[in-house]
Amino acid sequence: MAQEDSGLTVTKSTGRSALTCGEGMLKTRMIVAGVLLMSVASAFAADAVKPKSIDSYEVKEFHSDSKKYTIGDIVPDLYRTEQYNIKQWQIRNLPAPEAGTHWTYMGGYYVLITDAEGKVVRAMNGDIFYHR
Template sequence: MAKRKLLLLGMFLALTGAAKAAPQPAAAPSGIQAYEEQEFIADFTKFKIGDTAPAIYQTPEYTIKQYQLRNLPAPDAGTHWTYMGENYVLINNTDGKILKVYNGDIFYHR
């Protein structure tokens, strides 16, 4: 009987130790970080951060001036927000490089 109890205690300790050693899943991003994208599709083309946006999205007609209404952070000097393929894209004014992308669902963030 004593051996049986020791065996059960040993198994219990081994299992609890293994459970503690198991990797924990990373916490899901919260706030507006939950809407950040690394790549997206617009105009049948796949884009990622660092790519150059097409010239049309670098024109004043595509510049989003009321970024606050869309829950976007203020653009840094020399950048502006545009809308490409259901995503809000922050691009550099000088070369059109894509700096940041938020999924269009950020509009509904509260």
């Protein structure tokens, strides 16, 4: 039923909205876009919660004091002193040192060296400290 009042036509509504073909297509596209966006976001979220393996911090070479070191190299005596001996390796997320070795810190890297001669056994990127 329609009324006319000052040039406007008012139609009584039944409570249902009738969509034209264009509006229906737009609504469908918006829903599909929303679903795709949520699925992509959940894929990224799944990657974000995967814990990084401690082994992924391991490096085969590193630089300290303007020198390149690799596994098997001998470090300067300074890094073999008690001052550089890392005793709290657990809070730095480092693996336990093997017998006859200890962790030291050189140029942003944690380096496992032998007690006797200071030979590099293993090296870890310093970012391992933030590993959770």
